[in-house]
Amino acid sequence: MAIGANRNTQAVCSTIKPEIEQGEVHTYILEHMQKDLKSIATVLGKSKEDVLILIHYLLSEIMNYQTAARIGERVEDNICYLKDKRSRAIWEEKFNERYIEPVLERSEEILREVTQQVLSDKRFGADPLLQLLYETDNTTEFIGNSSLCENPSVWQFRERISVNHLIQKLTRSRQKCPILTQFLDEEHFLRCIRFVPSIIKLQRILIQKYSRKISRTEASSLSMEKVLQKFRNDPGGRELEKCWTDYKQVWGNIKQSLDGYGFPVNGSILYLSKEDCHKKIDDKTVLSYILPARKEKGLCAYALLFFLLEKQNLFLQKYCSEGGTKYDRLPRVHVRDISTAHLISYHPDRDLLPMVLANCNYSFEVGQGTKVEYNFASLERQLMDRLLFTKSVILMKDIDTALYRSETTNAVVFSSLRDKIRQERISPAVLGQIQEELRTKRLPELCDSIDHLDIAISFLKSVGCDPENPLSDFMINILKLGASFVSQKAQQSCKCKHVQSLWITLTLEKTKRLERANK
Template sequence: MLLPVAYISFATAALVYPPLQQDVRQFFLEHLQKDLQIIHMATGKSVDDVFLLLHFICHQISQSEAYRRMEPQALDNKQIRETWEEQFAKSFIGPVLQEVECLHEFPAVWRYRSRITLEHFLREFHLKVENIKGKKSKMEVLGLFRQQHPFLQALHRIPNILRLQQFLMAKYRRRLDRVEAKNMTIADAAGDGNNSIDVLETLSDFIAAWECVKEGLHSYGCWTVHDGLIHLPDAYKNMRIDENSPLAVLLPSTQGPGICSYMMLEFLFRKHNEFMESYCNKTKQKYERLPEVSMRKLHSNHLVSYHPDRDLLPLVLANCNYSFELGKGTTIEYDFEGFEYQLKEVILQAKSRVEQKSHVIPIDTMVYRADTTNSVVFKILRDRIDQESLSPAVKLQIVSELKSRLPDVCDSINNLDITTSFLKSLGGEPDKSLQTFMTDVLKMKQTITSQKARQFCRFKHIQSLWLLLSFEKSVILAQHGQDAFDDFDNELKEGLPDGARAELKQFCQNKNLEKLEYLLQQIFDCFLLRVAQPVDPNDQDAIDLKSISLRDILQGDRDAPLYSKEPDETLTDEDIFSFPAVILGKHIPDTWLSVLRELEKRRKEFQ
């Protein structure tokens, strides 16, 4: 195995079947490193001792007459290889290990003592407590911890990883497409002088966490909000990440290199939740009573967060008895019960559970320049389930029940997003209850804040309800002086041109309140489902609505309405024709805000 690490040749590459898709040298190097780790864990020896042991075995082999007499063999099937391994171990490895075990008989080696490590502690617990046949261990929490430690040890790195990702996603949001993110390296991003954090320093946490979990992701699948169940593609399994890797690896996504980041976070969050649920069951606590925290508000104190050396090794040392006896060597005895008690008190006390909605743990994802938008999602939904608009009376009642509470509106939208992702894949009868599906099928505890929406809405109303809630969210943000269209690129938010604002004001003054209210909703729906849709550069027939007159877009909506019914006559053809022609699709956010201000001004005058 050392040959391919030293140099690559066709012969050494051909040693592996089926052929490798990755670098041969890197594959064999990682294989050797994994083998060393296994020997380290199996023998309880330090890494340095493992290297000395391997050197000694190699030396003994080179001096052995049996080795010189061995004939080359074709190890072309599993049975032959297993037989060869048994003979090899019996001839060369077994005798060396026996000699090592007897070293304590020689005074010259008494100065060397076995190292006390967390790995040695957990191995001794497994051998002396868990591995005793016919006897069940009373230390169930410590047994659970030993099983999950390989993954839990990465949790303390999550806050730094989230901080790095939030910085990068804010910096590059809608400024990169997927190809650019693949071509740019992490080192390129780190070299930008405008960074507020040290990208390469924080990268080490990401790499360490990835190395902990990547093997566990091979057969793992996770549910996502928009893409259903996803798995890690073969191309990214055992992927080695460093500063020369694509920047896209660090930007969570359900496709491309970013799937590594997405699945790593989802996997670790789920492992944390599963561990805490099992821990609560073993300690007679109610898992549901643990406080729930969203990813955006997550801190290390919410998680089973510990550093193996700084936090756990002192507990190991505090619960061990180290003795030395002439002629017998060193003896290490651990107080496993004492360690378990301190583990519960110091590490596992007062933890939270990561927010989970139905089967999905929400993960913030990178928004690229040409990502799939809500227009595409709802087009797929309309192909599956015919959609109808909610009546004005029902809309008014739903909005009044929300009482302009932004958190309630946002939670309702998020729950509706998850529901839409399932329905666009599963389909369903248009008249089925939306509330029943969300509670009975998706097992959501909280659905839509409005009681009227819960009682009235069916599958056929999901698009109309989502647009209404999104509209209400933007109105609340605008009324509080915040950006109502923060999720959209600046090229979609150009200000009104000279003279257009005066024309728009004149148009509004000539319309009654009912028409203005309807126009405001129509402009909003048009922007979200039509204008903001990315343009496919490979589609020669595609039309970029940003540069089309909003008047023409509104007229097109009348000719091809979103819902399968006769168009609403609140705005007539004459009304639309009188709308300022100079206002384009890219002016919609500024137009919408101007109409909203005029509408609120008129409402106050009528009070």
């Protein structure tokens, strides 16, 4: 692209998404290349100079091995033209397998060979700077602190011990440490599991505050910034802010992995939209994205928690399979009872890195540079003992979700109610007496009675009941909702099979009152 931009900037500019100005193309490509170099250097644990050497070597390998057999090799047009996501993935996989993997597997050997070639080249080998960098100058003169730029130690790149460096070393060593390998493959996700208690606490606080009390429209216009302001003077306000900070961090790390991830909801497999998977979560984000729900925007919060919990369960399955432990014998825990002790919970810098350092031999030899060796078997044992032993399988059927005000008394709720309990209309004679009583009651009394009836309906649609049982017995004696009935006749005559009809009667009267008051 960089070469092409020098010849036809407009054509290259048209391929860049999102669109940029034509005059910014060269700067954009250069910055992109620099960012890629930095990323590769971080992953490989090498200096940028070493990465450039490996890239040059890779390009030379591609050009040198373009034999007649390979040139005549037949590949599907769909793959060559990169027409869709699938063809691109296949092309990248084949390219990686043929060219990149062999270079990475021999990267240390390649760097030594290329360095020796440079030093042996008479055009470069006598260069004072190269002699200084590669310590080929045999001078024994002492170099003081005043001439640090002439000290080869200043210019040397030291391998940094990190999780990425550990992964590279384990891959090259080809040692069989299946549990350690599985852990490092999933480490990017496993490190986020420690935030699960914070996510659950945040969702629980918001559900208690807003469930059944806010409409979907109101939640879609209320930002988290305003929500936090309402909790600022609350005793738990600071804790809520910490949970919110953790939530934003996890979403940033996980969101792209949710693209194409299917999760079960009410017996169906749902997927987040691409727009939601790339959405930035910050203080301006509206509440409807953070309140977990089984549809629309609330699926983002539900999917995030489900994804992390499932990651733990799937990893424990692999751990048991490789470690000879029976998965069925692991302890179980419900989502509502989760604590840190049940989770694969660790901090990458405070918990994991000290284990890596404890199982690492770091040495330095003059002329050879640094040498890092890991005791993979010992590290695997410590990993199992400290992070995986006694962890629990999570039962994910009871993830809490929020209900909006319109969902607590709508057609869906009554449909569920009718599935559990046969519903009938109140007889005209009794209905007339109830309506007569309602006209004498104040609006607050009417609203309280409807609220109590909503609670009763939510229980009845879940647990069911004998249709002939008195409604008053269920509400007063079982649910302990004292003074639940605004109408004495309704308390005496209504049964569980009349609860829908009674709710409609009360709501109709409330609507008439509000209409007369222009509310």
